[in-house]
Amino acid sequence: MKKVIIYTTPSCVYCKMAKEFFKTHTVPYEEHDVYADDAAREEMIQKSHQLGVPVIDIEGEIFVGFNQREMAKTLGISS
Amino acid sequence: MFYELIIIGGGPAGVAAGVYAARKKIKTLLIAKEFGGQSMVSADVQNWIGTKSISGFELAQMLEGHVRAQEDIEVLSDELVTTISSDTAKFVVGTEGGKQFESKTLLLTSGSRRRKLGIPGEKEFDGRGVVYCSTCDAPIFKGKEVAVIGGGNAGLEAARDLLPYASKIYLLHRGDTLKGDPLTQEKITADSKVSVILNAQTKEIFGTAFVEGIRYIDSVSGEQRELKLDGIFVEIGSLPNSDFVKNLAALNERGEVIVDHKTQRASLLGVWAAGDVTDVLYKQNNISAGDAVKAVLNIYDYLHSGK
Numbered sequence: 001m002k003k004v005i006i007y008t009t010p011s012c013v014y015c016k017m018a019k020e021f022f023k024t025h026t027v028p029y030e031e032h033d034v035y036a037d038d039a040a041r042e043e044m045i046q047k048s049h050q051l052g053v054p055v056i057d058i059e060g061e062i063f064v065g066f067n068q069r070e071m072a073k074t075l076g077i078s079s
Numbered sequence: 080m081f082y083e084l085i086i087i088g089g090g091p092a093g094v095a096a097g098v099y100a101a102r103k104k105i106k107t108l109l110i111a112k113e114f115g116g117q118s119m120v121s122a123d124v125q126n127w128i129g130t131k132s133i134s135g136f137e138l139a140q141m142l143e144g145h146v147r148a149q150e151d152i153e154v155l156s157d158e159l160v161t162t163i164s165s166d167t168a169k170f171v172v173g174t175e176g177g178k179q180f181e182s183k184t185l186l187l188t189s190g191s192r193r194r195k196l197g198i199p200g201e202k203e204f205d206g207r208g209v210v211y212c213s214t215c216d217a218p219i220f221k222g223k224e225v226a227v228i229g230g231g232n233a234g235l236e237a238a239r240d241l242l243p244y245a246s247k248i249y250l251l252h253r254g255d256t257l258k259g260d261p262l263t264q265e266k267i268t269a270d271s272k273v274s275v276i277l278n279a280q281t282k283e284i285f286g287t288a289f290v291e292g293i294r295y296i297d298s299v300s301g302e303q304r305e306l307k308l309d310g311i312f313v314e315i316g317s318l319p320n321s322d323f324v325k326n327l328a329a330l331n332e333r334g335e336v337i338v339d340h341k342t343q344r345a346s347l348l349g350v351w352a353a354g355d356v357t358d359v360l361y362k363q364n365n366i367s368a369g370d371a372v373k374a375v376l377n378i379y380d381y382l383h384s385g386k
Contacts, residue, residue: 010216011240013120013136035218037246050206051219051289051310064206068157 002075004029005042005057017064025077061066080110081181082153083382084375085172087160088188088320090116091364092354093370096141096186099375101149105382108180109152110172112159115139115382117317118364119356122240129367135214153222162191163323170349184378187336187345187352188371191362193379196228199314200284208290209283210312213237220245223309227251228281233314235259238267241312248272249281251295251308276307284311319356331358344373351378 004028008015022029032040034053034070046057047062056063058074072078086096089111099177100107118124121135133141147154155178162173163185172180193211195201197234201209213227217240225245227237230252236259241248250257250267255277257264267273280296282303292307319335329337331345336345336352340359343351351374353359379384 009215011122012215012219013134013166014215016136035221045129049288050212051208052206052212052216053355 001028004075005032006030007034007040007048007053007055007057009033009034009035009053014054014066017068018056018071021066021068023072025072025075027075027077035075058076080108080182081097081169082106083182084184084186084378085110085170085180085182086188087111087143087172087188088116088354089114089143089146089156089365090183090188090189090190090354091118091142092116092188092190092367093186094146095150095368096188096353096371096375097146097154098149099372100378101146101152104151105375108153108155108182109136109146109158110155110158110174110180112157113139114143114156116364116367122204122214124364126363126365129200153282160323163327165327165347165349171367183349184381185350186343186371186374186378187321187328187350187356188354188367189320189356190367191322191355193313194316194318196284196313196315198281200290202287204284204286204290204311207288208286208308208310209284212309213240213312213314216243217309217312218246218308221245222281224307225310225312226306226308227312228313229314229316230254230257230259230277231314231316232259232263232274233316234312235263235267237312237314239272239385241264241320242267242270242272245272245310248274248277249308251281252277253280253294253298255299287305317355317362321356324350328352331356342377343370343378349381 034041044055083106086109097109118135119139127227159175164171169181221244224247226249228251268381278298335358338357353371353374355362
């Protein structure tokens with residue numbers, strides 16, 4: 001299984017959708033709350049060159065926003 | 080596969096229509112990019128009747144669950160309708176994913192999308208300080224100086240979303256008085272963090288890697304002013320998602336599908352519309368759902384009586 005990191009804020013709906021998607025397909029993920037954690041905020045900006053959440057890092061491949069089809073394809077999940 | 084009805088959209092209107100169409104045994108396909116409509120990103124919806132308080136996300140899940148629980152309907156999600164054509168016998172609906180479906184009738188419940196400023200810098204800094212979802216991204220601007228563009232309800236709510244986080248909030252509005260809910264106005268203008276700037280015509284968003292500020296004209300004095308900012312939250316209303324029917328059905332000057340409000344029929348026979356994509360006066364979840372039910376009952380009559 002590929003390593004998945006997701007950068008979130010507590011109020012972000014698309015972050016919740018992404019996390020539900022990972023849970024449904026039993027994809028383990030590491031979550032960083034960029035509101036609570038300033039270092040994570042900087043890391044997210046460095047990786048994605050932008051300020052919106054969610055940012056999803058799948059082994060160095062960076063996705064801004066949550067697109068279910070794209071995620072499924074990248075993780076090799078058939079939906 | 081030939082359907083009696085294709086419903087386009089998965090907000091409250093599309094889902095209400097789907098539930099009623101299934102129960103009426105109308106052979107139906109519902110195509111939706113996502114469920115829940117524009118409320119999906121609301122932190123708290125307190126006026127969905129029968130529910131005291133629910134997050135937009137939970138509302139979206141409830142809506143999706145309700146339509147998927149119906150046996151007599153096909154649901155195609157994560158698919159955006161991009162084209163519609165018609166001949167005398169049928170409608171052909173095409174999707175972004177290259178799929179095509181045919182039906183005897185259509186119900187448009189495609190809702191609306193965010194209106195953009197259309198000024199230099201907006202596109203370049205989209206996601207780099209220009210924000211269209213305040214609920215999502217407000218916490219990222221902790222300790223930062225931001226502006227909210229728009230003095231209607233959406234603008235006021237964005238300012239309210241930012242209150243716990245931003246160090247300074249400028250609320251820019253084109254008109255000479257704020258338009259939104261008086262209670263919310265009171266709450267946000269009472270906070271010393273908030274400065275309301277009226278008669279502001281936004282001209283340009285500037286920056287380098289990220290947003291650094293905005294230029295606007297004070298339309299009373301005619302002077303150009305500048306604000307140094309880290310974030311700009313654009314909340315200036317919405318545009319109907321009606322592009323795919325502009326050559327089929329009559330739209331008003333705002334691009335909304337003109338419907339007969341008794342039956343929800345559009346100008347072309349066989350096409351109905353409900354919710355925010357229409358010229359309905361009030362854009363509300365509950366109204367969208369009710370109007371969509373009206374549409375389906377009328378579609379049922381049309382399919383059975385030919386009128």
